[in-house]
Amino acid sequence: MDEVTRKSIIAVFRYGVISDFVGVRKLPRGEKEKLLQEKSTCMWDIPFSGRSRISRSTILHWLRRYLKAGRSIQSLHPEEREDKGTVKSIDSETMQALLEVRRELGGPGLPVILKEAHRRKILPPDFQTSPATLYRIFQRAGTVDRKPTRRDMRRFEEETANDMWQSDALHGPRVLVGDKLRKAYLLAFIDDHSRLLPHAEFYLSEGLGSYLACLRVAISKRGVPHKLYVDNGAAFRSHHLAHVTASLGTALIHSKPYVPEGRGKIERIFRTVRLQLLPTIQDGLTLSELNRLLWEWIDKDYHVRIHSSTKQTPLSRYLADINTIRPAPKDLDDYFRKRAVRRVDKDRTLSLSGRTYEAPVELVEQAVTLLYHEHDPARVEAFWNNRSYGMLAPVNLVVNCRVRRNQHGIEIVPEAAPMSGEAASGESYGGGRLFGQGGDRHDEL
Numbered sequence: 001m002d003e004v005t006r007k008s009i010i011a012v013f014r015y016g017v018i019s020d021f022v023g024v025r026k027l028p029r030g031e032k033e034k035l036l037q038e039k040s041t042c043m044w045d046i047p048f049s050g051r052s053r054i055s056r057s058t059i060l061h062w063l064r065r066y067l068k069a070g071r072s073i074q075s076l077h078p079e080e081r082e083d084k085g086t087v088k089s090i091d092s093e094t095m096q097a098l099l100e101v102r103r104e105l106g107g108p109g110l111p112v113i114l115k116e117a118h119r120r121k122i123l124p125p126d127f128q129t130s131p132a133t134l135y136r137i138f139q140r141a142g143t144v145d146r147k148p149t150r151r152d153m154r155r156f157e158e159e160t161a162n163d164m165w166q167s168d169a170l171h172g173p174r175v176l177v178g179d180k181l182r183k184a185y186l187l188a189f190i191d192d193h194s195r196l197l198p199h200a201e202f203y204l205s206e207g208l209g210s211y212l213a214c215l216r217v218a219i220s221k222r223g224v225p226h227k228l229y230v231d232n233g234a235a236f237r238s239h240h241l242a243h244v245t246a247s248l249g250t251a252l253i254h255s256k257p258y259v260p261e262g263r264g265k266i267e268r269i270f271r272t273v274r275l276q277l278l279p280t281i282q283d284g285l286t287l288s289e290l291n292r293l294l295w296e297w298i299d300k301d302y303h304v305r306i307h308s309s310t311k312q313t314p315l316s317r318y319l320a321d322i323n324t325i326r327p328a329p330k331d332l333d334d335y336f337r338k339r340a341v342r343r344v345d346k347d348r349t350l351s352l353s354g355r356t357y358e359a360p361v362e363l364v365e366q367a368v369t370l371l372y373h374e375h376d377p378a379r380v381e382a383f384w385n386n387r388s389y390g391m392l393a394p395v396n397l398v399v400n401c402r403v404r405r406n407q408h409g410i411e412i413v414p415e416a417a418p419m420s421g422e423a424a425s426g427e428s429y430g431g432g433r434l435f436g437q438g439g440d441r442h443d444e445l
Contacts, residue, residue, distance in 0.1 A: 004341050004369050010076070011246070015073060015246040016253075017059060018066060020035055022066065023226045053096040101113050101116050102138060157193060161324070162191060164191075164228070167188065167266060169186065169188075169206040185204070186202050189214070190266050194310070195269075195310060197314070199214055201214050212244065215244075215336075216336055224249065224327070226250065231263060232254050248329075302314065337373055340370045343367045344363045344364050353377065357392035359392055360382075366384055370392075
């Protein structure tokens with residue numbers, strides 16, 4: 001994996017950690033401290049790290065950098081270490097991980113703790129420190145064991161519209177594609193507060209491409225959510241989706257594996273679709289006909305019907321918070337562009353999806369990040385060192401053939417003008433004839 005992609009993955013992860021602190025609603029001090037405590041004590045799957053803990057000071061450091069940089073996702077890229085390659089003392093994240101293992105195991109000896117910590121891969125492979133240092137850490141922390149507790153499961157509801165959307169996929173009926181029947185998949189988003197459906201649509205695939213298309217339509221219709229709550233499917237775990245949501249200022253939240261209770265609202269709307277809509281639909285419709293029936297049911301039935309939990313219609317409850325909703329950016333499509341990293345050759349060219357493009361001279365032999373849509377090969381934007389170098393032009397070999405380079409720069413050689421008069425007739429030119437002078441020599445051969 002290249003360095004640019006690695007930094008981007010780390011930045012997206014860090015945004016997910018601090019996203020609760022940068023929403024439209026300012027957190028009271030008590031709630032902010034409670035969140036910091038929770039985040040600094042829970043276990044994380046930290047990219048490219050053997051650790052699973054994040055200290056309170058680290059979270060606050062990321063938050064300050066993000067806000068100081070004007071909420072730019074690039075500000076969360078990892079900084080280059082000045083002490084790279086040197087031996088460091090034990091850090092707070094590693095200490096926290098060891099204390100957690102000791103509490104869970106009931107305070108065994110040091111060798112048992114280290115063996116278990118390595119087995120769980122919460123320590124770097126090259127972790128080394130003296131036994132005396134570890135014993136001092138345990139002594140300062142105390143020996144209070146953590147008592148097992150039952151998981152606290154409670155119903156919840158966000159305070160305002162677009163605070164959080166839940167999303168998932170549902171297997172639908174078969175639709176006619178050409179002369180064959182293919183299964184359709186329903187992708188849908190539901191607003192946690194109002195129960196309104198920002199968008200729902202049947203697709204021929206439940207993959208990432210279909211999901212991003214559905215998300216783009218949902219945001220263009222209903223604005224940008226602060227959080228997006230999804231399960232752990234392959235499409236929802238893609239780095240492309242994570243980067244899109246982080247760039248939009250949306251926290252991408254994944255539910256715990258095998259714990260669907262947190263996605264109860266999207267599961268209930270799918271159950272309603274199965275009970276009320278799908279029984280009225282027969283196999284054999286086209287995809288457009290199926291979606292037309294779906295949208296009619298949403299707009300004319302579901303959105304204007306009193307919801308059993310809120311005692312309001314989803315549409316009226318959503319519109320009550322219309323002033324707090326963050327509208328979609330004008331350049332929304334640009335947020336959904338794919339990313340690729342390519343190195344510019346010495347002749348200023350690079351290849352992408354079978355096409356060759358020409359880059360500026362200053363990018364020669366540099367690894368640049370390309371943002372593009374597969375359906376629009378004419379718009380490929382190049383970035384290097386967090387700076388845009390504009391759209392790349394496809395290579396024109398005919399034009400390049402007429403470029404003359406000298407010590408003062410380059411100039412374009414004009415095309416040769418067509419010949420006229422004697423030059424055109426060839427009378428003043430004595431060479432280039434296959435059979436020599438004096439007419440046709442074909443008979444002599």
